[in-house]
Amino acid sequence: MKKVFSRPESLKPTPFHYCPGCGHSIIHRVVAEVIDELGIRERTIGVPPAGCAVLAYNYLDVDMAEAPHGRAAAVATGIKRVLLDRVVFTYQGDGDIAAIGTAETIHAANRGERITSIFVNNAVYGMTGGQMAPTTILGQVTTTSPGGRAPLRDGNPLDLSEMLAIAAGSVYIERTSVSSPKGILRTRRAIRKAFVTQLEDKGFSLVEILSPCPTNWKMSPTEAARWVDARMSEIFPPKVIKDVA
Amino acid sequence: MTLKKLMRGTHVLGEAAIRAGCRAYFGYPITPQNELPEYMASAFAKMDDAIFMQAESELASINMVMGAAIAGARVMTSSSSPGISLKQEGISYLAAMELPAVIVNMMRGGPGLGNIAPSQGDYFQAVKGGGHGDYRLIVFAPAYGQEIADMTRQAFDLADNYRTPVMILGDGMMGQMMEPVVFPEPIDLTSLPRKEWVLDGAKGRPSRIIRSLWLDVDKEEEFNWRLFRKYEMISREIPDQEIYLADDAELIIVAYGTAARIAKGGVHRARSMGLKVGLFRPKTLWPFPAEPLARLAEAVRHIMVFEMSTGQMVEDVRLAVEGRCPVSFYGRPGGVVSTPEEIARELATAYGMPGSSETHGRGALNGRRAVARR
Numbered sequence: 145m146k147k148v149f150s151r152p153e154s155l156k157p158t159p160f161h162y163c164p165g166c167g168h169s170i171i172h173r174v175v176a177e178v179i180d181e182l183g184i185r186e187r188t189i190g191v192p193p194a195g196c197a198v199l200a201y202n203y204l205d206v207d208m209a210e211a212p213h214g215r216a217a218a219v220a221t222g223i224k225r226v227l228l229d230r231v232v233f234t235y236q237g238d239g240d241i242a243a244i245g246t247a248e249t250i251h252a253a254n255r256g257e258r259i260t261s262i263f264v265n266n267a268v269y270g271m272t273g274g275q276m277a278p279t280t281i282l283g284q285v286t287t288t289s290p291g292g293r294a295p296l297r298d299g300n301p302l303d304l305s306e307m308l309a310i311a312a313g314s315v316y317i318e319r320t321s322v323s324s325p326k327g328i329l330r331t332r333r334a335i336r337k338a339f340v341t342q343l344e345d346k347g348f349s350l351v352e353i354l355s356p357c358p359t360n361w362k363m364s365p366t367e368a369a370r371w372v373d374a375r376m377s378e379i380f381p382p383k384v385i386k387d388v389a
Numbered sequence: 390m391t392l393k394k395l396m397r398g399t400h401v402l403g404e405a406a407i408r409a410g411c412r413a414y415f416g417y418p419i420t421p422q423n424e425l426p427e428y429m430a431s432a433f434a435k436m437d438d439a440i441f442m443q444a445e446s447e448l449a450s451i452n453m454v455m456g457a458a459i460a461g462a463r464v465m466t467s468s469s470s471p472g473i474s475l476k477q478e479g480i481s482y483l484a485a486m487e488l489p490a491v492i493v494n495m496m497r498g499g500p501g502l503g504n505i506a507p508s509q510g511d512y513f514q515a516v517k518g519g520g521h522g523d524y525r526l527i528v529f530a531p532a533y534g535q536e537i538a539d540m541t542r543q544a545f546d547l548a549d550n551y552r553t554p555v556m557i558l559g560d561g562m563m564g565q566m567m568e569p570v571v572f573p574e575p576i577d578l579t580s581l582p583r584k585e586w587v588l589d590g591a592k593g594r595p596s597r598i599i600r601s602l603w604l605d606v607d608k609e610e611e612f613n614w615r616l617f618r619k620y621e622m623i624s625r626e627i628p629d630q631e632i633y634l635a636d637d638a639e640l641i642i643v644a645y646g647t648a649a650r651i652a653k654g655g656v657h658r659a660r661s662m663g664l665k666v667g668l669f670r671p672k673t674l675w676p677f678p679a680e681p682l683a684r685l686a687e688a689v690r691h692i693m694v695f696e697m698s699t700g701q702m703v704e705d706v707r708l709a710v711e712g713r714c715p716v717s718f719y720g721r722p723g724g725v726v727s728t729p730e731e732i733a734r735e736l737a738t739a740y741g742m743p744g745s746s747e748t749h750g751r752g753a754l755n756g757r758r759a760v761a762r763r
């Protein structure tokens with residue numbers, strides 16, 4: 145009998161604890177599939193910092209080290225500099241990478257650090273209960289922007305990926321989404337390409353993934369997926385942002 | 390043949406680190422310790438298996454240290470007071486993830502930006518936590534060039550043995566001082582025991598996790614007790630001190646690092662005045678050598694603590710002495726370096742105190758500078 149749905153080798157059999165409709169579950173699976181496909185499971189090291197996906201090591205069956213909130217790029221740099229022939233990736237939320245960890249991320253990109261960042265943009269702080277994130281879009285209601293994000297009070301959504309593209313050391317940056325089967329396919333291709341960029345020792349690579357957080361958006365999984373396509377994608381359009389690989 | 394080399398403290402530390410197998414250094418410039426990263430940068434440039442990186446901040450550098458430790462390297466960072474404050478979050482994580490690393494603090498005057506003169510204002514930060522959570526940090530306090538070399542070797546070994554971060558606490562004066570040093574032979578890295586916990590890719594073994602998050606309180610409690618037992622073992626095994634001219638002493642001065650060198654000069658002068666005075670110098674600040682100090686407190690009339698601060702270690706001295714004899718304090722904070730004459734004067738005053746009761750409050754010295762006596 146032909147197996148139509150099998151678990152990637154790089155994914156542990158543990159059931160996901162993420163909320164129904166959460167993008168993290170899909171992205172974990174995609175990362176595991178790409179690691180399998182490239183045959184790099186035995187030389188990959190992942191760095192999940194504080195955030196909803198800090199427990200990614202419960203699911204991904206590769207060596208994994210937690211990082212303090214925001215410091216994933218620095219921790220990954222330390223690992224990679226010691227183990228040049230390994231594949232090192234970070235798995236960060238928007239709060240982590242685009243607020244508290246902005247400096248570490250920009251400098252890792254600028255140095256052309258041979259690491260890959262998986263940047264999961266869900267427009268809120270998921271783990272801490274839905275506060276405003278640097279990527280919260282204007283007018284979006286969060287627990288700390290109850291009347292909707294207002295630019296003069298709360299600042300504007302930060303397009304970190306575009307900023308990183310300016311850095312000379314960044315080589316490949318793409319934004320995708322996991323709100324549709326097509327988006328998931330594109331995400332898979334992008335993550336694959338990002339890892340290959342690292343394997344070819346070319347420089348810093350990053351995939352930003354627009355990812356639903358139905359719980360904190362107070363939407364059903366279907367509504368959340370629709371909101372990614374209709375609203376988030378307007379501000380953060382999925383596209384190849386930089387490719388000099 | 391053992392060859393003596395004349396070198397400044399920061400360079401001694403760098404050379405000793407390399408000989409101890411340090412192959413990764415991450416730092417950020419701050420005075421008064423820049424000669425150390427500069428030494429590492431030029432030495433590592435000549436080695437093909439060593440990594441020097443100037444990070445974008447102390448936050449980044451301590452987290453790069455974390456990464457290099459995760460990957461199994463012997464790794465070091467250094468800074469001075471304000472930079473060490475930024476590293477505290479990372480130090481807490483290193484302790485929690487049981488990662489070996491060596492952190493050097495060449496203390497300067499503070500708080501805030503303070504100044505770049507030698508100070509001992511970071512004692513509390515170093516030995517009482519500094520970062521968050523229930524952890525301890527091994528803290529070495531060298532006083533001489535040779536000790537910088539020896540303790541640096543020991544720091545790397547202990548960090549690996551106990552899987553814990555270790556701090557070397559010095560100051561800017563110590564970093565600049567030129568002294569003759571005999572270095573230990575360079576370590577053969579292949580002779581070190583394999584670290585069976587590092588992350589280097591799950592090749593032919595199950596995947597590993599290095600973490601500090603324990604959402605289950607029972608697991609976190611169990612982990613805290615496990616750390617506690619480790620710290621207990623360290624407290625039994627490594628406390629170290631110098632006891633000098635104490636056999637017939639009636640008064641003991643307790644000081645560490647640069648302050649202890651000045652204190653020793655003060656002791657010599659007091660001795661030439663006929664006073665029976667000795668020195669107790671903790672070489673490890675955590676674990677604090679409480680037992681030998683307590684034994685000494687049984688035999689003397691009075692203990693005087695001298696620090697280049699308004700009084701921090703004095704609390705640990707009082708805890709160790711537990712009322713066995715009176716304890717007084719003399720301190721010069723803010724980067725002021727006392728002279729041995731000044732200390733001898735203070736020793737004479739303390740020596741003459743009937744029953745040696747404690748002195749308190751601020752007194753005027755030379756009619757111009759306020760000093761802290763308590």
Ligand SMILES: Cc1ncc(C[n+]2csc(CCOP(=O)(O)OP(=O)(O)O)c2C)c(N)n1
Pocket residue numbers: 194195196197213236237238239240241264266268269270271272277
């Ligand atoms: C120094 C520090 N500050 C704050 C926190 C609390 N905290 C944990 S995760 C997080 C942000 C989570 O948001 P994001 O990075 O976007 O990831 P998500 O949970 O949405 O996937 C915060 C603020 C922390 N762990 N450490």
Ligand code: SF4
Pocket residue numbers: 161162163165166167168196266270271356357358359360
């Ligand atoms: S809170 Fe949001 S990001 Fe976190 S698991 Fe739930 S849906 Fe996912």
